Amino acid sequence: MITLNDVHKKYSSTVAIGPVTLQIPTGGITALVGPNGAGKSTMLTMVGRLLGIDSGTIEVAGYDVATTNSKDLAKIVSILRQxxxxxxxxxxxxxxxxxxxxxxxxxxxxxxxxxxxxxxxxxxxxxxxxxxxxxxxxxxxxxxxxxxxxxxxTDTVLLDEPLNNLDMKHSVVMMSHLKRAAEELNRTIVIVLHDINFAGHYADYICAMKNGQVVEFGTPERIMNDEILTNVFETPISVIDGPKGPLAVYY
Structure with missing residues (x-):
């Protein structure tokens, strides 16, 4: 389990992350979604200790990210940046x-x-x-x-926009591999995604962020609805029944 407790990171008087208090369950894929500048990649890199926090605590599998020895942490959590x-x-x-x-x-x-x-x-x-x-x-x-x-x-894998610069075919291939890794290798995968429909189809949990804060967290069945997505992305979105589950349609 990944636990963030009252985490803050301040860049300027107008740009900040937090307060973030969140528990990401062990196992499966958790997708971090939200508009540009929402804080998705920043939160991921803080969990992976590539970026320090100003206050609060982050734990991965019970280990405090800020105080755990680097060589020990590298056997607990791995991260791939953009x-x-x-x-x-x-x-x-x-x-x-x-x-x-x-x-x-x-x-x-x-x-x-x-x-x-x-x-x-x-x-x-x-x-x-x-x-x-x-x-x-x-x-x-x-x-x-x-x-x-x-x-x-490592049991926990953090991926920052691994679909970046991939076309539709290769994005599907990549997400299929990651789904298998979560299920067959028992990995906990946290992934930053821009496409809400990839999150809805492949993720077990979706963490929706906006303005540096977590605004919604839950299963795709809960998050994939008109009101939540319209609020998060600040543009009209309708969720329809697709052949393999809900699909978000922008208009």
Missing amino acids: ENHFVTRLTVRQLVGFGRYPHSKGRLTKDDEAIISRSIDFLDLGELEGRYLDELSGGQRQRAYVAMVLAQD
């Missing part, structure tokens, strides 16, 4: 191998290699593991980054 600056002349396997650093400190064991192979296979990258990153399509490269995070083998 901006990835790895050298392009790395192969897919070399990139995924970086996910084992908290465990191996660069000296890969047979167990590490097995986990790397498992992560590569899980993201259907077996035929590409010898390819360099600059030889991959955007969708393939994004899958390689996610495989690296899965190879870190």
Whole structure:
């Protein structure tokens, strides 16, 4: 479980996050949604301790994010940010191998290699593991980054807009892989999404944010309704019955 208790982060007199008090359940996918500037990515990076908080507490699996030793925290929670600056002349396997650093400190064991192979296979990258990153399509490269995070083998995985720059087909493929990771590998995945319909279809829980605060939290069945989404996104939205569940329609 991820627990945020009265968390604040202030950037200026007019820009701030919080107060945020929230419990994200263990297991499944929790999607963070909301308009630009709502605080989704900021909250995710605070949970992953890539950004400090001004007050309050954040715990992941009972560990205080602010005080837990970095090498121990890296075995509890992993995070993939939007901006990835790895050298392009790395192969897919070399990139995924970086996910084992908290465990191996660069000296890969047979167990590490097995986990790397498992992560590569899980993201259907077996035929590409010898390819360099600059030889991959955007969708393939994004899958390689996610495989690296899965190879870190943490129970909690934080992903900041992993669908960014992916077309519809590759977005569906990515979300399908993440759904499998949550179900088959028993991971707790927290993901920032811009498309509310991807959240409604794939997530187990939706956290809707606005103006630096959590305004709604619950199952897709609860969050996917006209009034809540219209309020969160500040534009008229109707939710209709789609062939595989509710769909939000903007007008």
